Every structure is written in C-alpha cells, then in structure tokens.
Amino acid sequence: xxxxxxxxxxxxxxxxxxxxxxxxxxxxxxxxxxxxxxxxxxxxxxxxxxxxxxxxxxxxxxxxxxxxxxxxxxxxxxxxxxxxxxxxxxxxxxxxxxxxxxxxxxxxxxxxx
Amino acid sequence: xxxxxxxxxxxxxxxxxxxxxxxxxxxxxxxxxxxxxxxxxxxxxxxxxxxxxxxxxxxxxxxxxxxxxxxxxxxxxxxxxxxxxxxxxxxxxxxxxxxxxxxxxxxxxxxxxxxxxxxx
Numbered sequence: 001x002x003x004x005x006x007x008x009x010x011x012x013x014x015x016x017x018x019x020x021x022x023x024x025x026x027x028x029x030x031x032x033x034x035x036x037x038x039x040x041x042x043x044x045x046x047x048x049x050x051x052x053x054x055x056x057x058x059x060x061x062x063x064x065x066x067x068x069x070x071x072x073x074x075x076x077x078x079x080x081x082x083x084x085x086x087x088x089x090x091x092x093x094x095x096x097x098x099x100x101x102x103x104x105x106x107x108x109x110x111x112x113x
Numbered sequence: 114x115x116x117x118x119x120x121x122x123x124x125x126x127x128x129x130x131x132x133x134x135x136x137x138x139x140x141x142x143x144x145x146x147x148x149x150x151x152x153x154x155x156x157x158x159x160x161x162x163x164x165x166x167x168x169x170x171x172x173x174x175x176x177x178x179x180x181x182x183x184x185x186x187x188x189x190x191x192x193x194x195x196x197x198x199x200x201x202x203x204x205x206x207x208x209x210x211x212x213x214x215x216x217x218x219x220x221x222x223x224x225x226x227x228x229x230x231x232x233x
C-alpha cells in the first residue's frame with residue numbers, strides 16, 4: 001500500500017540556519033506530493049505541493065522537489081525563522097482516490113532565536 | 114469565518130459511552146474527510162464523503178465508528194461504546210471536489226482545528 005516516511009524529530013535549529021526535512025514515499029501509481037504544516041494551536045494547512053516528477057513546490061521560502069527516481073520530496077529552507085516553529089507533515093495523494101491524503105508521522109521543528 | 118468548523122473542540126467521556134463529533138465544512142465544498150491523529154503521529158484517514166455518500170470508508174477501524182452527511186454539508190462522526198484507545202484528535206477537512214469527478218484533484222484539503230476526544 002501507499003505510505004510516507006519522514007525523518008524523526010524534533011529538529012532544533014538556530015534562527016537563520018538551513019533546514020532539511022527528509023520525506024520518502026511508496027506508491028503504486030503516480031501520486032501528487034504535499035507538505036502540510038501545523039502551527040501551535042492551529043489546524044493543518046497546505047504549505048506546498050508538486051504534482052509531477054521534477055516539479056518544485058515553493059511557498060514562504062520553503063521548497064521541495066518531486067524526485068521520482070529516489071521517491072523523495074525533501075523540504076528545504078535556506079534561513080529559518082522562529083515563526084517557522086511547527087510540525088511539518090509530508091503527504092501523498094493518488095489521482096484516483098478522491099483527494100484522500102496519506103500522511104507521514106510528522107516532524108517537529110523548533111527554531112531558537 | 115469561512116473555515117472548517119468542528120465541535121466540540123474538546124470532549125471527555127467515559128468508557129462505553131456514545132459520542133458524536135460534528136464538522137461544518139467550507140460552504141460549497143463537496144468533499145469531506147475525517148481523520149484521526151494520535152499524539153506524535155500523522156493524521157490517519159477514516160472516511161471520505163463526496164456529497165451525501167461515503168465514497169471511501171476503508172479507514173474506519175471497526176463497526177463502532179460511523180459517519181453521516183445527510184444533506185451533503187455538515188457531517189457527524191459517531192462512535193459507539195467508546196474505548197480508551199479511541200482517545201485522539203479527530204480532524205475534519207473539506208475540499209472543492211473529489212472522487213471520480215475530481216480525478217486529478219490538487220489534494221488541497223482545508224482542515225478544521227479538530228475535536229480532542231478523551232475516553233476515561
């Protein structure tokens with residue numbers, strides 16, 4: 001079956017550090033890939049997405065590239081801020097499953113000033 | 114406030130009791146999803162509605178769990194004979210469409226803040 005695996009957290013960084021959160025997936029078809037973010041006390045919200053191989057999703061300084069050959073969708077940001085502290089979830093959706101998302105276990109990011 | 118609304122935000126009940134959790138999706142969104150999230154884990158899919166019908170209920174853990182969406186808008190997740198293992202955050206999400214009509218959907222789901230269920 002389809003699944004998503006993320007690097008374990010928590011990840012603690014200093015402000016302005018470089019961030020990478022690894023995500024790999026297993027899928028039977030050709031999924032779309034997503035990063036969702038959950039800020040403290042808020043609901044999950046879409047951060048970025050990519051729908052085909054070599055697509056790069058980007059938003060708020062975050063980027064992730066859909067790598068079909070390595071089945072990966074790693075999240076990166078060049079310079080993190082304290083306000084980026086949140087839990088990040090990688091997810092996939094198959095084209096024929098009605099938008100149903102399969103999530104990874106989440107990676108907590110804590111950015112210190 | 115046009116977001117997804119979930120009530121109650123917090124529910125504490127005793128083992129064996131019946132619980133209902135309500136979700137009010139974004140107006141005009143035809144697809145509605147229920148997820149369950151345990152502490153430190155990612156959301157796990159429970160059930161998905163396209164309009165009034167359950168298009169995929171493969172994630173419901175057993176027959177104590179049931180969900181309805183009678184008019185294609187508000188949905189209720191019902192849990193009978195609650196057990197301590199049912200304690201979790203229950204998330205609802207909606208999107209503009211899904212299922213066969215939504216093949217190739219972007220997968221942008223809009224989530225509510227969740228209902229935290231605690232079974233004592």
